[in-house]
Amino acid sequence: MSKLAELISRNEGQIHTDWMAHMSKSVRRSDLMDESELDEQTRGLLDALILAMKADDSLELSQSAWTPVKDLMSGISASRARLGFTPEETATFVLSLKQPIFVMLRRELSKVPDEQFNEIWKTTQLIDALAMQTTQAYISTREELILRQQHEVLELSTPVVKLWEGILALPIIGTLDSARTQVVMESLLQTVVATNSKVAIIDITGVPTVDTLVAQHLLKTITAARLMGAECIISGVRPQIAQTIVHLGINLEQVITKARLSDAFALALQRSGRKVVRIVAGAESHALSAAEGRKESS
Amino acid sequence: MTVTKAEVLPIRNSTDVVLARQAVRRWAIEAKFTLVDQTKLITAASELARNTLDHGHGGQMTVETVVGNNGRTGLKLVFEDNGPGIPDLQAALKDGFTTGGGMGLGLGGSKRLVNEFSIESAVGKGTKVTVIRWK
Amino acid sequence: MERIPILRMGPFLLITIQVDMHDRLAMQLQEDVTQRISEWGATGVLIDISSLEIVDSFIGRMLANIAAMSRVLGAETVVVGMQPAVAITLVELGMSLPGVRTALNVESGMELLYESPAAMQAGLANDSDES
Numbered sequence: 001m002s003k004l005a006e007l008i009s010r011n012e013g014q015i016h017t018d019w020m021a022h023m024s025k026s027v028r029r030s031d032l033m034d035e036s037e038l039d040e041q042t043r044g045l046l047d048a049l050i051l052a053m054k055a056d057d058s059l060e061l062s063q064s065a066w067t068p069v070k071d072l073m074s075g076i077s078a079s080r081a082r083l084g085f086t087p088e089e090t091a092t093f094v095l096s097l098k099q100p101i102f103v104m105l106r107r108e109l110s111k112v113p114d115e116q117f118n119e120i121w122k123t124t125q126l127i128d129a130l131a132m133q134t135t136q137a138y139i140s141t142r143e144e145l146i147l148r149q150q151h152e153v154l155e156l157s158t159p160v161v162k163l164w165e166g167i168l169a170l171p172i173i174g175t176l177d178s179a180r181t182q183v184v185m186e187s188l189l190q191t192v193v194a195t196n197s198k199v200a201i202i203d204i205t206g207v208p209t210v211d212t213l214v215a216q217h218l219l220k221t222i223t224a225a226r227l228m229g230a231e232c233i234i235s236g237v238r239p240q241i242a243q244t245i246v247h248l249g250i251n252l253e254q255v256i257t258k259a260r261l262s263d264a265f266a267l268a269l270q271r272s273g274r275k276v277v278r279i280v281a282g283a284e285s286h287a288l289s290a291a292e293g294r295k296e297s298s
Numbered sequence: 299m300t301v302t303k304a305e306v307l308p309i310r311n312s313t314d315v316v317l318a319r320q321a322v323r324r325w326a327i328e329a330k331f332t333l334v335d336q337t338k339l340i341t342a343a344s345e346l347a348r349n350t351l352d353h354g355h356g357g358q359m360t361v362e363t364v365v366g367n368n369g370r371t372g373l374k375l376v377f378e379d380n381g382p383g384i385p386d387l388q389a390a391l392k393d394g395f396t397t398g399g400g401m402g403l404g405l406g407g408s409k410r411l412v413n414e415f416s417i418e419s420a421v422g423k424g425t426k427v428t429v430i431r432w433k
Numbered sequence: 434m435e436r437i438p439i440l441r442m443g444p445f446l447l448i449t450i451q452v453d454m455h456d457r458l459a460m461q462l463q464e465d466v467t468q469r470i471s472e473w474g475a476t477g478v479l480i481d482i483s484s485l486e487i488v489d490s491f492i493g494r495m496l497a498n499i500a501a502m503s504r505v506l507g508a509e510t511v512v513v514g515m516q517p518a519v520a521i522t523l524v525e526l527g528m529s530l531p532g533v534r535t536a537l538n539v540e541s542g543m544e545l546l547y548e549s550p551a552a553m554q555a556g557l558a559n560d561s562d563e564s
Contacts, residue, residue: 140369182521186334189517196537223529227520229513229536312456319453319487337487337518338525344489345526407490407526 004119005053008046011104016046018100027096032083041076045097048072049130059126061133073133078141080134087138094131098124154183160191160200167268168197168230169261173206181217185224192230199268200225203261205236215250222255231271233257235264304362309350309377318347318359325361325373331433339373339431342411346377346427349405354379354425364430372413372432380424387419437462439469444555445477445546446470446508447539451484459495466499470506476555477546478503481539483514493528500533509549510534513542 001009008015019042028038048069056065073094080090101123109116158180161169170188174180188200202221207214222232234257245252258264269275305325307318322343326336343359350357357379364374384390390405405427409415412429419425437458440447446469448462466478480496482488488496500510513536515523523530536542546552 182334185521185524186517189520193517193537196541198537198541220524224517224520224524227523227530227535228515228517229541316453316455323486334518334521337516337522340487341489341522341526344487344491348489348491407528410525410527411522 001054002057002059003115004059004122005050005057007105007108007119008053008101009050011108012046012050015100015104016042018103019046019097022099023093023096027089027093029085029089032085033080042097045072045076045094059122061129069130070133073130074137077134077137081138081141087135090134090138091131094134095127098127101127151183154180155187158184158187160187162191162195162197163201163265164269164272164274166195166197166199166272167265168192168195168200169203169265170200171203171206171236175209176207176214176217178217181220185221188221188225189228192225192228198230199271200230200232201261201264201268202232202234203236203264204234204241205238205261207236207241210241210244210250212248212250215245215248215252219255231256233264233267235259235261304360306358306360308356308358309347309379310356312351315344315347315351319344321359322361322373322375325363329363329371329373329433331373331431335431335433338411339375342408342429342431343375345405345408345411346375346429349427350377350379350381350425353384354381357381357424366432370432372430374428374430377427378424379426383421383423383425384417384419385421387417391417436465439465441469441473441475442479444475444552445479445543446473446475447479447481449481449484453487454492456491459492463495463498463502467502467506470503470508476508476551477549478508478510479539479542479546480510480512481514481542482512482519483516483538485519486516488515488519488523490526490528493523493526493530496533497530504532507551509546509551511536511542511545513538 020039023038030038033041052066052069053059056063060066061070076094077087077090080093081087085093102120105116105119105123109119157174158170158172161171163169168188168191170184172184176184191197192200202218204210204218210218218234222234225232232255234252234255237257237259256267258267266276305321307321308314309318319340322340323336326339331339347359350359354377357377360376360378362374362376364372366372391409392406405417408429412431414430415428417425417427435458437448437450437452437454440449446466448466450462452458454462469475470478478499480499482496485492496512500512503510511534512530515535534545536545
């Protein structure tokens with residue numbers, strides 16, 4: 001066991017008492033965490049720290065002996081964040097452990113200033129690293145949240161709508177990059193399966209520009225749908241888009257494209273063996289058939 | 299990058315290619331990959347294992363979990379053989395995106411199914427393909 | 434040796450692929466299909482791949498080959514039940530299976546077969562023709 005581990009272990013009780021007693025009001029935040037909880041947390045931290053120090057002299061957090069302590073740091077970061085502590089407050093809390101330990105070291109090693117300096121230096125390095133762990137954990141959690149929300153936004157921004165039995169519509173608003181294309185494809189194909197659809201209308205009225213990359217993404221989506229037996233019609237092709245497509249030499253010959261969604265829908269209906277018929281009003285048809293009846297009988 | 303566990307499988311015949319696929323599936327499921335990511339990785343493994351068999355005259359596949367520098371986990375597959383090697387790597391990696399016809403070495407396609415792809419090959423010395431798919 | 438079973442459904446052949454195929458099995462299937470088409474005078478082939486979680490370029494080529502060979506023998510082929518993840522992967526791989534007709538499930542696939550030129554020629558028009 002290292003000198004530091006032995007010293008801290010021997011003085012654990014005193015260190016803990018000092019820590020709790022001298023913690024500043026701003027670190028304590030008794031409005032967010034009550035005394036008994038704080039007591040538990042500080043004891044737990046000290047215990048874990050001592051255990052790890054006894055198992056590994058190097059004080060290198062990358063060693064496996066420090067995993068429980070690192071996990072504890074992540075836990076503290078998460079629970080405190082939930083309670084309303086800022087990441088700064090949580091880090092400051094961990095850093096506040098330095099004072100009681102320094103006080104102990106000054107007392108224990110008063111006769112040997114060089115040794116005292118070395119142990120203080122090791123302590124400060126260790127506790128700084130632990131405080132960093134809480135900050136890192138906080139940042140990772142936020143990044144995960146952002147990623148999740150980004151994904152949700154992607155999914156929400158490309159809804160798949162059932163227009164009619166077996167006919168889907170997929171209005172795309174905004175640019176179509178490769179990440180979005182993956183989401184679009186998954187969403188479309190899953191809906192094709194769920195609704196047993198044979199036609200999907202991809203409306204690109206809301207897509208600002210169609211360059212070679214966007215065209216490739218569209219073609220990928222169309223091909224994937226085709227592999228599952230669903231045919232795609234592209235609608236909402238604006239005049240500028242048509243010009244760009246031709247200028248760039250993009251080959252859309254295999255793809256059915258329509259300028260208007262209504263035309264695409266009419267085609268989709270036709271492809272699924274349906275058509276829209278106008279129902280003639282009651283009085284009119286009665287007069288008509290009456291007239292027809294008269295014609296026939298004469 | 300740190301490696302955490304690994305499995306080595308021989309690729310000597312077409313049954314081994316099937317076993318390789320099944321092994322990669324087990325690893326991908328354990329690593330909790332999404333269904334689409336699983337499918338892409340297993341399909342890439344199938345392509346590359348087949349290459350090792352058909353062009354490399356047999357070799358082996360190594361599967362291992364890896365942890366990236368930013369903490370994300372992934373699966374790394376390495377395909378090695380002592381076959382004739384690939385004379386023109388540039389040509390082998392190219393393939394038309396929408397052709398779907400003769401695939402040649404299937405390297406270009408496999409590349410698109412993974413996040414990282416590297417290949418070492420020399421005539422007479424064999425080939426080594428390394429791919430990584432992050433979660 | 435083990436083979437993928439080919440069932441006869443009237444004028445059509447139904448093949449359900451449920452195993453992770455190794456190469457020899459795939460080659461054998463190609464042979465068997467052409468054999469059966471000739472033997473039974475089938476005008477349609479339905480290949481159900483709804484159980485396949487992986488379709489790589491080899492299997493993709495097999496499906497394309499079966500479609501091409503069947504066409505030469507006067508039969509139409511429809512591949513049904515491709516899983517979404519498989520479709521997305523095939524597309525990324527660069528395979529679009531141009532000569533292969535597809536449908537969502539066996540029922541839709543059968544409809545396609547009944548409407549196909551080959552079936553028409555054999556006088557197999559579906560009675561419930563839509564108006």
